[in-house]
Amino acid sequence: MRGVKRAVFVGRALRSNSNTAVYGVGATLHRDRMAPHGCLTPSNPNPSVSVTGFRYLSASAAATSLAQDAQTKAFKPKELVLFQYQACPFCNKVAAFLDYYDIPFKVVEVNPINKKEIKWSDYKKVPILTVDGEQIVDSSDIIDKLIKRIHPDYDLNAEEEKKWRQWVDNHLVHVLSPNIYRNVPEALESFDYITTQGNFSFSERLVAKYGGAAAMYFVSKKLKKKHNITDERAALYGAAEQWVDALKGRKFLGGLDPNLADLAVFGVLRPIRHLKSGRDMLEHTRIGKWFSQMDRVVGQSSRVSEQS
Ligand SMILES: N[C@@H](CCC(=O)N[C@@H](CS)C(=O)NCC(=O)O)C(=O)O
Numbered sequence: 001m002r003g004v005k006r007a008v009f010v011g012r013a014l015r016s017n018s019n020t021a022v023y024g025v026g027a028t029l030h031r032d033r034m035a036p037h038g039c040l041t042p043s044n045p046n047p048s049v050s051v052t053g054f055r056y057l058s059a060s061a062a063a064t065s066l067a068q069d070a071q072t073k074a075f076k077p078k079e080l081v082l083f084q085y086q087a088c089p090f091c092n093k094v095a096a097f098l099d100y101y102d103i104p105f106k107v108v109e110v111n112p113i114n115k116k117e118i119k120w121s122d123y124k125k126v127p128i129l130t131v132d133g134e135q136i137v138d139s140s141d142i143i144d145k146l147i148k149r150i151h152p153d154y155d156l157n158a159e160e161e162k163k164w165r166q167w168v169d170n171h172l173v174h175v176l177s178p179n180i181y182r183n184v185p186e187a188l189e190s191f192d193y194i195t196t197q198g199n200f201s202f203s204e205r206l207v208a209k210y211g212g213a214a215a216m217y218f219v220s221k222k223l224k225k226k227h228n229i230t231d232e233r234a235a236l237y238g239a240a241e242q243w244v245d246a247l248k249g250r251k252f253l254g255g256l257d258p259n260l261a262d263l264a265v266f267g268v269l270r271p272i273r274h275l276k277s278g279r280d281m282l283e284h285t286r287i288g289k290w291f292s293q294m295d296r297v298v299g300q301s302s303r304v305s306e307q308s
Pocket of ligand 1: 085088089090112124125126127137138139140
């Protein structure tokens with residue numbers, strides 16, 4: 001069972017539970033600086049956190065072979081830092097992976113306008129992950145590299161898993177913005193949620209909420225056209241049903257345990273569950289069962305927000 005590391009980080013109680021985020025924040029509302037998928041967030045630098053180390057306990061001795069346990073224990077970086085936009089689906093994919101594997105990480109919110117937090121890097125997008133100072137970029141590449149460090153013989157070319165991971169990047173992420181900014185109330189709900197997750201002053205929050213909602217409402221219409229989406233809810237429900245069909249009755253695409261495709265779909269969808277679009281998706285499609293199973297196995301966030 002390659003997905004069954006399931007170690008427990010002893011410092012769970014010290015974790016922040018706030019890595020949920022919403023895709024596509026309009027941030028300082030520069031519509032022309034939107035990424036193609038509208039993925040921008042307000043600046044929220046919070047670099048003052050640190051990770052002191054890893055302590056793993058076997059959570060399920062029965063489920064985890066000694067060999068796997070040994071491999072997992074071999075991956076013990078001192079510090080992981082995720083440079084992200086809180087609302088970036090690619091960043092949320094990485095966060096879900098780290099959460100599932102109980103790998104503590106700290107987060108640096110990148111200002112989408114000046115990107116000053118990643119000035120040190122030649123790469124101009126997020127996510128960027130540093131592992132003890134070593135930079136890894138691109139969400140899929142980050143996940144590939146980490147899984148190889150956790151399970152060196154993990155087969156990254158398994159056809160079904162690869163196909164669905166690509167589906168997440170090429171299809172699923174593009175369905176989100178048109179849904180969460182579908183109309184004014186939903187755009188406001190999204191920004192209300194986004195700004196409560198961030199580190200805003202009262203006035204920043206108001207500007208981000210109303211300005212961001214207005215900007216993203218228009219951006220999402222453009223994105224809808226670009227990706228040939230006529231009915232955004234139908235597209236979201238269609239994607240959810242397509243995923244459930246792909247499961248072919250299995251608990252997870254990976255079988256009894258999630259694989260990287262399960263983690264990618266979950267990472268991208270997890271933030272919208274508190275929004276109307278996510279609630280509608282859970283109510284009107286068959287994805288709910290898989291979603292709650294994922295929620296259970298991924299567990300709490302591994303994000304570290306204070307000295308542990
Ligand atoms: N293929 C990349 C895509 C990353 C990406 O497009 N990130 C967006 C944010 S969601 C970005 O940083 N865009 C550039 C910008 O905002 O200026 C990945 O999977 O990590």
